[in-house]
Amino acid sequence: MKIRRILATAVVAAVTTPVVLLSVTPALADATSSAASQTQAQAQSQDERDKPSIEELEEAAEKAQKAYDDAVAAEKTARAVLEVALADDAPLRVAAKAAEKEADDAATAKANADKALVDAKAALAALPETATDAEKAAAEQAVADAETAALSAADAKATADEKAATAYRVSDDARVAAVREYSKVQEAMKAALKVKKVADKALADARDEGPDCVFESKLRTVVTGLPSKIVAGSTTDFSLRVTNGTGKALDKVSPRVYFHATDKSGYHVIDDAFHLQWSTTASPTWKNVGEGSRTGSVGPLKDGAHGNVKLRLKVDAKAPAGVGLAFVSGDYINDDASCGGNLSTEYEFELLAAGSVPEKVDETKPGKTTSETPDNKAQGVTSTTPVNSGSDAAGTGSLASTGSPSALPGFAGAAGAALALGAVAVYVGRRRRAGSAS
Template sequence: MKIRRTLATAVVAAVTTPVVLLSVTPALADANAAVAAQAQQRGERDKPSIEELEEAAEKAQKAYDDAVAAEKAGRAVVEAALSDDAPLAVAAKAAREEAADAATAKENADSALVDARAALAALPETATAEEKAAAEKAVADAETAATSAEEAKATADAKAAAAVDASDDARVAAVRAYSKLQNAVKEALTAKEAADKALADARDEAEPDEPECVFESKLSTVVTGLPSKIVAGSTTNFSLRVTNGTDKTLDEVSPYVYFHATDKSGYNVIDDAFHLQWSTAASPAWKNVEKGSRAGSISPLKAGAHADVKLRLKVDAKAPAGDGLAFVAGDYVNDDESCGGNLSTEYDFELLAAGSSVPGDVDDAKPGKTTPQTPDNKPQGSTSTTPLDSANTADSAATGSLASTGSPSALPQFAAAAGAAVALGAVAVFVVRRRKADSAA
């Protein structure tokens, strides 16, 4: 951000520069001293406690915050120092103008002296004594004026040179001071990251070993009935089929759906314009799908079986025209605490402005080209946007029931992490580490 400063503000900023610089170093020193003091207090203990590491991380964070604030203030100072309105810059400009005026005055005095000497030389032999005396006096006066002008020019040149040097020196000093502030931010960030890592490592070490979730390619999540063109302000019904292609029962499966879109510029994200709900025959009331949350739960899903979830998408009428992607994924957690999930599949669609007309034969959104297509995960059923009825929902005996209860005690959130990562620019998440519900709280 560019900061405009008046002359008075620039003067104050220049005076406070040393204070800004000195405000960073003590903060860093305090953080380092705190760590050293804790090390002494530990005595014979090999490792710091989590409480000590938390305190050190807190101090490192404060030192970093102070460094960032000082760097921001220093940026205002250096911008003021480099401005043409800085006091020394104004003084240098005035001195240069005085030197230019003195140079002009000297040129005029030298020219007057040349003219006076020419006039004296041009006097005729018949000139009177008075005329000769007057011409000689004119030459003498011109010589005096020329000498004075030369001295004035030399003085003005020296003054201008000194003023320019002072202005340049001040600017160089301001830039060097700001460079120190930038380095202080880097040092504080390095210290903060080290403190945060030490704390995270200690917390990980203190936690019991947990199994890692695995990538399961045979768990498929396929969307049916999502149109390739969606109008802002409309409501669209479609379905999600989850298929267990493995040779074992998955005790609890959680599907995930995330809508990501931008306007036509490709820069303005409009994800908040999409509102998704889910419903099943077992739980017919529509329930909201929070960002990054699951769209229902299937418990259990037997080997080779599938289950369907009805979905309803509402798009704000004020949403601009643009392009979007629906990210669909699923994960599972078993009673033995094993867990895993699949990669997110993306379905691209075009978002039309409110009031746009859409032909009745719009194609369904298709899965991305990078998504493996197998008989297990090809779209099933029609492309209608009407919700599935209870007959299309697999019963609990054959395929597992769709539970409406709360989250399991150890939900891995595999697909939620995948959807969030994709929304931030990543394309897939292969393996995530499962966290128990109590440790995540």
């Protein structure tokens, strides 16, 4: 059960990393970049020394449960604060309504003053020719007084209107801020739940008996032809090569590919906008990527041999511009039930809005190795366009048409969710720093 122990090590490291890593916000990207790298290094180097015990996994699961419980309590408190902020009897809202009442009263006073001025002018104009000088003086004074009162009422109305507008603006800003804070708390609760599920699964897996699987750093899974900039609404064909450098023959290898992205803000995950299909020589019809992000299987492979899988990525046209990572890895199972796999490699890319025409697009290059993909859900669509991939070179092994059996340990499952959740946020931070420096 060596692979399960590798996953368990990653989960322990992830759970003991500050939960702030999982909030996936641009503001936290700088602070979490070094933490993410350290956590990944711990997850890999720890395997060389020792593996976490059941007790350590139980402790990690307990911490994850407490973090989730705290997040639920925080969400409840934030919801109460939000309800108060949005209530009609909130202090700022009451003040705004009072200011509005003052503005209405000032408007009425101005209207009355304007009418009094009109009446005074009409009375002056209606004086007969026989009016005495005193009567004329009195009428003229009445007009002057009415004009003064009208100007004063106009100034009072303008002041009241500005006061009401300011009061409502302050009230609205407070409401918007409360909604934003509540949204952040909700996202933190979702992230904590994800970590809890990962920790629980790692503990359950460690308690179960399984095949004696091993970590194979010399099992290579490399993507070629994936552009560094992908336009929403487009279809991109690229390929994946599996190379067996383990020093032994492998009966069946299952490559895995998963696309994880957010919009430019880093707040909103848009993984569902990516639809991935695979095709091989043995199975040329395009098929949707299935459970566990598996893209078919390759095998048997002699030591030093390789096999290829063609991939087709479709991105929804409605997907917003953003940034993302493609996670690529592979695991294997032999006829004698021995099994193993490698950790995933990141391929960074920029997602452009539909209709964009980038001037220069390079092929994305492999980045650092992580502990796999964010989750196990499939990314697939239906396609009616078959592609024939051609024959492999001699000695590279045939491409099997079926996916991996359920006995495979599944590197993409347990450890990946805990460690990859912050990956795109860190990438957003890196890109923003690069942009500000240019």
